[in-house]
Amino acid sequence: MSPRTVAGGRTFTDIARRAQIVQCAADAIAETGYANASMAEIAARAGIAKSVISYHFADKNELLQELVRTAVTRYIELIGPRLDAEDDVRRKIRAYITASADYMVVHRSMHLAVVEIAFHATTPDGRPRLDSMPLNAQENLEEILRRGQEFGELGDFDVRVMADLLRTAAHQTMTLALRADPALDLTSYASALAAIFDQAISPQPSTP
Amino acid sequence: MSPRTVAGGRTFTDIARRAQIVQCAADAIAETGYANASMAEIAARAGIAKSVISYHFADKNELLQELVRTAVTRYIELIGPRLDAEDDVRRKIRAYITASADYMVVHRSMHLAVVEIAFHATTPDGRPRLDSMPLNAQENLEEILRRGQEFGELGDFDVRVMADLLRTAAHQTMTLALRADPALDLTSYASALAAIFDQAISPQPSTP
Amino acid sequence: MSPRTVAGGRTFTDIARRAQIVQCAADAIAETGYANASMAEIAARAGIAKSVISYHFADKNELLQELVRTAVTRYIELIGPRLDAEDDVRRKIRAYITASADYMVVHRSMHLAVVEIAFHATTPDGRPRLDSMPLNAQENLEEILRRGQEFGELGDFDVRVMADLLRTAAHQTMTLALRADPALDLTSYASALAAIFDQAISPQPSTP
Amino acid sequence: MSPRTVAGGRTFTDIARRAQIVQCAADAIAETGYANASMAEIAARAGIAKSVISYHFADKNELLQELVRTAVTRYIELIGPRLDAEDDVRRKIRAYITASADYMVVHRSMHLAVVEIAFHATTPDGRPRLDSMPLNAQENLEEILRRGQEFGELGDFDVRVMADLLRTAAHQTMTLALRADPALDLTSYASALAAIFDQAISPQPSTP
DNA sequence: AATGAATGAGATTTCATTCAT
């Protein structure tokens, strides 16, 4: 009898192998950098032959796409409920930053890998390959901020720019800090960041 | 008779060639991405043979280091006077952001190249090579912010985190926005960013 | 109890599977070309796993040999009676060409596959593998032509060269024409070819 | 001073190297078969590194195209004058066959290589790559034959089929014979072929 | 000072084949 399959026509062992390979790819990229994470390196970490990867993934791009897809799923899973749990807009923003930090702690190598991929992967003719990957715009910070302004809970900043800044803070700033000092206490770092944003988005005091 | 040399034992033509190559490298990286900016691509843009690059630079790493060094010099040249021209700390911070934007407009490809390099370049064994490059910490934002707090002109944020955020904002945030929309009006974008930071660093209102 | 076997120690299901695989191999080679007809492609067409092929055939070479053997059998089955049905040598030659055309129509993919194999298959050290395959010399055109000359029914051509030409005409010429135009009316094409050969082999007129 | 260049911007040594590589590729294909003629094999025969080939040719396809282009040029150079030298149509046809044989003797491996390439090279999706190569239709046998019929010098055969047959005879038939017996005397073989065609195309005797 | 030519290491990918179940 053929092994049980799930949606997508993949067997359980197949899925497990793919997950293992994706994890090893993330570790390899996070630790050795995008350019050094060759198929050989990834395979060596997984303790399998290069061609096993080819057996499970059509090509390297598919592997990277699955990595990013997995990471985004984990991120959404973690951050979604944390945002939904807050009614107050300013607490939502704080939750966004601290939850992002928690995600980076839990899925550290996967996060670092995604950031590497986001910056490195290019099409043969030069431009970023990540446009075809579901990375940003999942959270809709703009929407949250705009509503906060309408209800008078937030100040009068440029919504688009603030959303960009929030995203960069949650991803680039913390990543760079973590890279520069792998022993960094990310939780308190996130707390400090959240405090800064809390003031930045608050309604301005009357400045006479 | 040997040609005149300057400090470092290089002739003037040598220096000119190096500058030309560095500029072409910056263009290549900015336009085609780090991974596609091979020595061949750079040489082609400069209209010279690949080996000419090898003649003037020990290896690719040295070329990239000179590129970054040059960029940092240009950056310091532009931003230094603009910061010095302001006495008020809050205006200094605004100047930091708007001057950074101006730098990105004037030295666009060089800036984009440095950001690419900062994320991509790794040593053979894996870790970022930029740590060994004189990129950050040249401006001493920390110093400025700390003094502002001491004099009571600024609020009570975490200085290190705020400095990181400022740097990421000035470089990553604006770069990503520019990448996403090459026609972006960077000057007004920087203005909006500056406004946000102005509130973020200001002394907190009494929060009853 | 073990399943019934036939000569060669194979069971009936075994034989059926082998035949199915051979047919799919023929289709694959005919449609996608020799180089693209990998074991994976063949297995996919048969709707079975690659390893099933390995289970039934020692290696790819054995599969191809069986394909050619099968094709030759079909060819002989079809062409033999058609030749035997003719007493007159010149009608035998015409029958040879038209029967070959009929064979190509009926067993189109198998024929195209054999032609591909005949040209492509090589031993690891380089030489054509077809020499070891039972392709040519099954029909004994030479014998027929020689007897025709002895009885004065045919002209005075070089028997070996004429046989070669006939075989090439029946296989290569028609195959190439069919490839170039898949909608070609092979029956009338064969008729035209037959007419040409009829004159070529006829006793020369007195050339004063 | 830079080395002298000729049309196409190539230096003389470049041209010589390309010619050498093309010749070695032809030898490799002719001797070991298309499938075994890897870049490594070709480089080994030329006594150079694999990458030298990459230096002179963009990819393998370009190398093969140049090989075919060269072969066709040689063929046209040899066969053109020989056809032009004959006024009589029937002698033209004989010249076509014998000149083709001479070509095969002089440029043996190149010819064998082209035949291999013509049959083997396929695009990734399956169909022959030779459509983009200038192989056939250079001689316009149809034109010659048609004129011969108009002037009453030739019989009443199907022109298109006869041209196909002539081409197959000149290329496939002789190639297969040569392959089967590398010591074959091609000149007399061609002579026998020519005799056969001479009768095949001659005006039919009145067959009452 | 400059260059054309050459090199070797390494990357990705394909493929026939094998093995445990």
Added chain:
DNA sequence: AATGAATGAAATCTCATTCAT
């Protein structure tokens, strides 16, 4: 009887670097 999974060899191509001129 059949299969999913794994393997290792080999193929093509890219690239930074070196060398003789």
